Amino acid sequence: MSSEPTPAGMNYLNFPKGIKSWLCTLDHKRIGIMYLLFICISFALGGLFALALRLEHLNPGPLLFTAKQYNQLFTLHGAIMVFLFIVPSIPASLGNFILPLMLGAKDVAFPRLNLASLYIYVIGACFCVYSMIAGAADTGWTFYTPYSSTTDTSVISMTLGAFILGFSSIFTGINFLVTIHKLRAPGMKWFRMPLFVWALYATSIIQILATPVLGITLLLLILERSIGVGIFNPALGGDPVLFQHFFWFYSHPAVYIMILPAMGVISELVTTFSKKDIFGYKSIAFSSISIAIISFLVWGHHLFVSGQSDFADMLFSLLTFLVGIPSGIKVFNWIATMYKGSISFETPFLYFLSFLALFCIGGFTGIMLGSLSLDVYFHDTYFVVAHFHYVMMGGVVMAFLGGLHYWWPKMFGKMYSEFWGKIACAFIFVGFNMVFFTQFILGAKGMPRRYFNYLDQYQPLHAFSTYGSWVLGVGFLIMGFYLIDSLVNGKKASDNPWGGTTLEWTTQSPPIAENFLETPHVTQGPYERGKVAH
């Protein structure tokens, strides 16, 4: 960390200068920005793959790809979106940047570990890219055995990539956990922490506890493939369903690694743009923690038709309903927060509203999938594809975009075009629903997922979904343009353009190297108004 004080008029972006000062930086803000860059690149790549997949489905029969290429593409789309984009998206980019600011701290607890996590992320990403070039894996991002133990594509480099990325995720988790425990500003008691911090706290717990299981599982798979140790492959005396258990033991909690930080962002957005203290602070905070705990007990709902015992099926179904309740509570609290507020409709708030609608649909269809007899029918169809895109994209990505627009002025000191922001949000919302609502119907009609080809009768629905992907693509294109444009031509942002009450808004935009000129002293809850003029 630079020990020299920041000269007047300088901020973390332009002081110190030079590529090396970025590559070796220990500043959480710079690391957050670099993460943001990589995450956006990953998202763009995963998105391009998605567009290609949808294009292939414009008509039944081969259009652009062979069956194998198609399988490789959806594997890459899934693996990139999950491991390189969604899991690190909010925590590693926005979280890294905002968490210490929100706590009134100078940095995270272990700045070097933070930088290491970024480099590990990049190394892991290199493995994934290598796998892409060297005969990309065609297993789906779930790597189910024994298909993954036997296919001739480069499964090892892809799983090794995911394995390495896991460490990056664990490092971030540890760092945040210690930071939250140790570096809160004087006076910031636990219940004076912003809800985004609570969400990151819950996320970190899952990252630390669940990620190692994925690591071990993938390592076992690599051992099986490379030296023939029989663990999952029945031909070698292994058990393929064991892999599914191991895999989902991580990957279900991972869903909450993705959605919890998103819920944290949403809590921030709704209080700021309604100019209201949050409704039910404690119940939102505790629901995050309870989600983190229960999320470890529901992995079996991915295996309702895989032949676990009926008793296990029953238990997992029950627990699945249980884990839905805290999410429901949060939704009610967010809506109640708007009551008697003063609501302004800037772009981040539009993403809040998009989140609310799409996440509810994701939740309701989650209830359908959680009930056993319906899951037997919907499992592995487009209904599931639509459901998790509503939660992952409609939920997490909308919150990520909301957070990105919300903290953009803080990160870069520039305002983006509000007009184009709203237009892009509209495109994304409409396009998203065109793509994925259609897929609920496709799934209910029986269309299985991961199909290169499909029955002619499904063509109109598939085509409509593809048209939607173009609308969605245009939305993101517009966003890319106006965000980059804002860096050059944007109006200068004030320190607190939205009237936020949390500590990051009390320092400059963009902040100086060690965040605050003087350590803030906290005397009230995070969202208490009255003392904030706006």
Add this chain to the structure above:
Amino acid sequence: MNTTSIINESLMGKGSFWFPAARTSLAPHTDQLYYWILWASIASFIGLFMVVVYFLWKYKYSPTNKVASKQIIDNIPLEIAWTVIPSLICLVIFYAGYIGFLHISLPPSNATEIHVVARKWMWQFDYPSGIKSIGELVVPVNEPIKLIMTSEDVVHSLYIPNFRIKRDVIPNRYSRVWFNANAIGNYQIFCAEFCGDGHSAMLGSVRVVSKEDYQKWQKEQNSGADLPLDVLGEKVYNSKGCNTCHSIDGSPKTGPTWKGLWGSNHKMSDGKMVVADENYIKESILDPKAKVVAGFQPVMPTFAGLLSEREINGIIEYLKKLK
């Protein structure tokens, strides 16, 4: 026996807005639960968003509403209500789903057992009487059928949308599923668990027939030694799954049509031209990946060991007729 390739009942055309037509006695229960949750969800969604829209309109920022008019941060009775009521509703849904699931997963003891072997990329149905049918499961109407399934390679999943059933088919273990079809007709079978290049071509159909037709079919299957070769070929076409991927009317399916195939000079994916003669046909059946027809995916499974020499000759003779 039907002579054209099977046309399964449409999944889009028949049935409701959401579902394909329900063709077992239990399927309507699954649908019922779905509609129940669907309407409850729609009602809750509309309810919630009426509140949201009202708030957005009532409390929007305006010169007269510059700051929040009141800071309310909790309301215990309200919070208890919105925790307890959804929990109770969820419990009811859970219970309904569980009961439906028990019905689906517990076969009656008098069910007829048929073995299913899945391999990349075909479904093979082994009847107790010794009949081996590929791609087509023929069952009598209104009788419980229990499938005992295993896979020879990777995980597959047997999925019959009209029956609302699905079960993974796993190597080295047996899984089971049962149904009681209540309407005569042909219904789609999908493979639902990703299994490689031919995953989306791993189709099949269930032919539900009357009890008399079922008896007749069994008799026909058991005989065959005395059939003329081209008739035998047609039978193989229909009963060994060739018809799921090949048409005889000129329309392309997953594989090339058989109409006009015999004797034609056509292009392979490596650019070579090949004449469809006896040797080529036999090779195509026993080692399909040896020469792959241009424009098609290499997803045809090998039939080595599944067809007798006489049956292959039958196919050849049948092809000669499909000029």
